[in-house]
Amino acid sequence: MIKDITLGQYFPSDSIIHRLDPRFKIVIMIVYMIMLFSGDSLICLGIGTLYTLISVVMTKISFKLYIKSIKPIFPFLIFTALLNIFFIKDGDIYFQWKFIKITSSGVDTSIFMIVRIVLLLIGTSVLTYTTSPIVLTDAIERLLNPLKKIKFPVHELAMIMSIALRFIPTLIEETDKIISAQKARGAELDSGNLIAKTKGLIPILIPLLISSFRRAEELATAMECRCYNGGDGRTRLRQMKSGISDYIALFFTVLFFIAVIIINHIIK
Amino acid sequence: MSILKTENLTYVYSQGTPFEKIAVNKINIEIEKGEFVGIIGHTGSGKSTLIQHFNGLLQPTSGKIFIDGNDIWSNKENIRQVRFKVGLVFQYPEYQLFEENVFKDIAFGPKNMGLSEKEIKERVYDTAKLLEIPENFMKRSPFELSGGQKRRVAIAGVMAMNPEILILDEPSAGLDPHGRDIILDIIKNYHKKTGSTVMIVSHSMEDTAKYAEKILVMNKSELFCYDTVENVFRRSEEIEKIGLDVPQITRVFNKLRSHGISFGKEIYTVERAREVILDMLKKEGRI
Structure with a gap:
């Protein structure tokens, strides 16, 4: 049951998007986010949707997987959309009954919010589905490199991120094991009131915490044994090379962005 | 009546996904009360999955498990009672300790059973x-x-629940030879003293041969055989064929037999070998 959690799952394949330089992908991602939130008209939203659909098709990953990434937040989306519809009172009135008032501006806000969040999620999924977490943290490190000038610990931060990502599956497995072991001793995990349930977590959390510390210590020793002393002077296994396709991808993204800005301006 | 019985017990991991894998396949065994059973097999042969069915931690994909003649999954509410009846000690159990002192930790299981102070x-x-x-x-x-x-x-912590069946998954893994002997002797002692059924999952044929009365061999998710130690080692050639070791002393005696020196019995511990050889020497009048 715990194994069902997916966190930025990577689906290896050989599409154009997979092969893009991860640094460019992150920059494109940022431009894409700004684009989604800078257009106020339906046409701008349409352009955003078109851009998203094109990238999704280009990843050659089944559309079902993208749907799966939206599913968990769906109830939340519906809930906030309803709040917006019922509580925004300005604009033209579409429908009125006693104290319930549905207005054009309320409906607009809800539609924009839903579409933007869905697009945002699909967009980020395009990034995480096509880029392995390790490569992603590598790219973040490179992008943040200039910050080293102001003594910001870029390498350390990236190392912390990759270690955290690396240990997620391990800890999930460990949790499963501890839960089974405590159940075998008659622990009740999912019955009783809130206090009983919280107390029931102690036999799981304490061993998990202790084993995390143990692992951290072992990992630190293992790294020291291999003479790890931070990022200075380290060379890399994977060199990142940007090619013509990266620039083309960035160019098209910026083109869409400019289109959104211009249309937004004209319509206003 | 047997204390534990399985009927076509089958378990499939991640059913319906591309990662689907049959972990145990149609296992039929009957274990009698008071037996000391060794369970052996390769890593990934399904041993650990099998034993997690015995106390209801895993629910079989198909097939049934009977304890004292009752189907344990016939009433899901009662599954916790099954866990008190069948005590399971996982691999590296020291990683589940959590209480502030030793007393409280051992008392965790009995407390869950609702016993008096x-x-x-x-x-x-x-x-x-x-x-x-x-x-x-x-x-x-x-x-x-x-x-x-x-x-x-x-x-x-598990023994204190006084389970009718005690199952231990590799209780001596990661210990030095001395620590290993201590643990196994303690378990043997417990078995003798309480008369409860004990099962030990192990990699070591030597240990299993020394302590167990019966051996259950798993191979590639299936039951290879379940029989007395003597009968299992009579098939030592087949056992070696599926890639498991037989005790060194058994190998020595198998070699002797192929050279025409037969003792008529299966030898699987050094003590037994000593007795047999002394007997033979006595018979021939050399000592």
Whole structure:
């Protein structure tokens, strides 16, 4: 049951998007986010949707997987959309009954919010589905490199991120094991009131915490044994090379962005 | 009537996904009350999955498990009672210790059973004695103890529930030879003293041959055989064929037999080999 959690799952394949330089992908991602939130008209939203659909098709990953990434937040989306519809009172009135008032501006806000969040999620999924977490943290490190000038610990931060990502599956497995072991001793995990349930977590959390510390210590020793002393002077296994396709991808993204800005301006 | 019985027990991991894998396939066994059973097989042969069915941690994909003649999944509400009846000690059980002192940790299982304070105390001290845990340890934190001591405390936590069937998954993994002997002797002692059914999952043929009365061999998710130690080692050639070791002494005697020196019996412990050889020498009048 715990194994069902997916966190930025990577689906290896050989599409154009997979092969893009991860640094460019992150920059494109940022431009894409700004684009989604800078257009106020339906046409701008349409352009955003078109851009998203094109990238999704280009990843050659089944559309079902993208749907799966939206599913968990769906109830939340519906809930906030309803709040917006019922509580925004300005604009033209579409429908009125006693104290319930549905207005054009309320409906607009809800539609924009839903579409933007869905697009945002699909967009980020395009990034995480096509880029392995390790490569992603590598790219973040490179992008943040200039910050080293102001003594910001870029390498350390990236190392912390990759270690955290690396240990997620391990800890999930460990949790499963501890839960089974405590159940075998008659622990009740999912019955009783809130206090009983919280107390029931102690036999799981304490061993998990202790084993995390143990692992951290072992990992630190293992790294020291291999003479790890931070990022200075380290060379890399994977060199990142940007090619013509990266620039083309960035160019098209910026083109869409400019289109959104211009249309937004004209319509206003 | 057998205390534990399985009927076409099958378990499939991640059913319906591309990662689907049959972990145990149509297992039929009957284990009698009071038996000491060794379970052996390769890593990934399904041993651990199999034993997690015996106390209801895993629900079979198909097939049934009977304990004392009752289908344990016929009433899901009662599954917790099954876990008290069948005690399961996982691999590296010292990683599940969590209480502030040794006493409380051993008492966790009995407490969950809803026993009275007095009875809990009795059971904890009795079990601690059996496992050679000194009384002055009781107030100490389990995390201050050595690896072997922690292991004994963790095993005590399950034994204190007085299960009718005690199952241990590799209880001696990661211990030095001395620590291994201590643990196995304690378990043997427990078996003798309480008369309960004991099952040990092990990699080591030597240990299994020395302690168990019956052996269950798993191979590639299937039951290879379940029989007395003697009968299992009579098939030592087949066992070696599926990639498992037989005890060194058995190999020596198999070699002797192929050279025409037969003792008429299966030899699987050094003690037994000694007896047989002494007997033969006596018969020939050499000593």
